Amino acid sequence: MLIQLGDSFASGEGAGWRGNTSVGSGDRQGTDEAARFDSLTGKWTYRPETHVYEPNTYRESDGWWGANPCHRARHAPITYAKGAADRVVNLACSGAQSKHIWSANAGGVEQHSGLKTQLDQLRDAIFPTDDVAMVAITVGGNDISIPAYDKPGFGELVIQCMAAYVHTYFQDGYGEQWCKDEIESGAGNAISDVFYNTLKTIDQVQGALAAEGQPVGSYKLLLTGYPSITPTKWAEWSSASETGHWSDRCPVRRFDSTYINNHVVSRLNDAIQAAAEERGVGFVNMEDVFKGHRLCETDTHRGSLPAQEPQYAEWVRYLDIDVNSVNPVFEGARAKLFGSDPDEKRSKALGSQRSIAESFHPNTWGQKALGTCMKTYYNNDPINSLQRCFIGGVGPYEIPDTMVTSAIAPKTTVTDNPSGSVSIGAPLVRTLTVPANVEAGHYFQWLPNLSHQRKGQLRIEITAPNGSVIRLKDYSANDTGAWANGPWTRNYTEDPSGTWTLRIWDSDLSSYNGSLDSWSLKLF
Known part of the structure; x- marks a missing residue:
């Protein structure tokens, strides 16, 4: 059938x-x-x-x-x-x-x-x-x-x-x-x-x-x-x-x-x-x-x-x-x-x-x-x-x-794997490098492996190789739920090769805390 x-x-x-x-x-x-x-x-x-x-x-x-x-x-x-x-x-x-x-x-x-x-x-x-x-x-x-x-x-x-x-x-x-x-x-x-x-x-x-x-x-x-x-x-x-x-x-x-x-x-x-x-x-x-x-x-x-x-x-x-x-x-x-x-x-x-x-x-x-x-x-x-x-x-x-x-080949994915979980500070900064042979596409996708009990405390930004800053998420005091991992898709049509920088801020380190196990970028 x-x-x-x-x-x-x-x-x-x-x-x-x-x-x-x-x-x-x-x-x-x-x-x-x-x-x-x-x-x-x-x-x-x-x-x-x-x-x-x-x-x-x-x-x-x-x-x-x-x-x-x-x-x-x-x-x-x-x-x-x-x-x-x-x-x-x-x-x-x-x-x-x-x-x-x-x-x-x-x-x-x-x-x-x-x-x-x-x-x-x-x-x-x-x-x-x-x-x-x-x-x-x-x-x-x-x-x-x-x-x-x-x-x-x-x-x-x-x-x-x-x-x-x-x-x-x-x-x-x-x-x-x-x-x-x-x-x-x-x-x-x-x-x-x-x-x-x-x-x-x-x-x-x-x-x-x-x-x-x-x-x-x-x-x-x-x-x-x-x-x-x-x-x-x-x-x-x-x-x-x-x-x-x-x-x-x-x-x-x-x-x-x-x-x-x-x-x-x-x-x-x-x-x-x-x-x-x-x-x-x-x-x-x-x-x-x-x-x-x-x-x-x-x-x-x-x-x-x-x-x-x-x-x-x-x-x-x-x-x-x-x-x-x-x-x-x-x-x-x-x-x-x-x-x-x-x-x-x-x-x-x-x-x-x-x-x-x-x-x-x-x-x-x-x-x-x-x-x-x-x-x-x-x-x-x-x-x-x-x-x-x-x-x-x-x-x-x-x-x-x-x-x-x-x-055809799968879309390019590059991963940053820290040696063990990294606590989210003020801010947590991580980088990864996209090889020079990756062609420009239409989107990048942020794929996090992150945990936090109060996602409203987080601000997340990615800086692309061309210097542009893409804010994925800002603080939201009313958002009291726990973080759930999933793909975040944003437009990007420039040359993706070079260093990508991830920054994560936590607005209240004295209460709920979180950590990052890894993160990836998928380019398509």
Whole structure:
């Protein structure tokens, strides 16, 4: 039995498209797997709710949304990992955050009215006779909450980046804009929360399965990272300049795309990997899975036969609107693009071939590529291994079937082990040195082995090699509880090599006392 929990990159949002084309009629040049020709009427029909998605998770045949709009595809990534005897239970839901996985009695929240959290659904779907072989979790992208934006989630980030493009290139008084400016100020803290949320998700999944007769260690628990969906380097884009991104249906500025890949996608994957290491579960980094086949990437093709073949096609669904009939200069068009109307209403107003919600998600080839990575881990890789996945073939073999995994090193951890416990004084000062060959990352994590009966008496600071002082904790007279060890995560993007200094003060040495046995820094 294979179980999938998570968001749209696990549910299969965007499946059923074998590439992209601007042709909106017929079978869209062979790319639309939901299209069927009715010989009796001589017309084409489109039934994604039966041909692409699981029953009641897309919409009913009369056009209304089904029991839940989770967009669970019949060929979501997890389905490619299963063997002949495996049963697949896919509970992932498009738009899900970590809290939509957690149990309702442990901080979980219903994503849609009447739809139980994913773990509560799992309890109903699993039986003592089931043999769980793997649980895959893809979540965290929608936990990102940029302070300047109204809504959390990677989708909101993409919307804001499209808005920056539209405001820049359609002369309406906004001037040049980049979404990276707002993201830069808030992404670090927003993504560090993903680490803690993921730890909670792992713990709850393991607890729920243990209660159903599936003990920890009897199955593989896999965390999967996120792929980059647009090019990183300027030379990787198919159009000569970014002014062509509107007609190409990838309206994102190139500086923004570079920033998102290097500082959002990579940071998100680092946080998820760090959580996997902390709990000793598996991780596959998907960042490069679509490389060479990202949206609007050079040497990819649209329309006619090449668009249907994975070695030529984009593996990501483009912005599904009719760019010839939507004029982004008008505020009404902007409301349709960036407004809060339901997806189906906006899709019809914007001339979408199917659903605007599928935009910027893996298409058929992307789903299969992600699934092949999961299959490789499931069949070949150790239970708690750390892997990255990428295309293993070239030329005609540059296809989803040739995805391979390769082991990656754990994140760097450096430890200071005093010879015996050291009493906390005024202050206690300890140092450790990070080697010169450690690359700059996004975060440092302080991992203490410390004891104190009154944590409110403590002030804790770390001085980084560049001289910056990071205060982790200050005195709090009202905080009378005992110290509890755990990871403390802070942003740090500078060169980490050199001396790090830890200082701990105790405000009242005459009453409660404490000591430090060791401390570590983890860099990711």
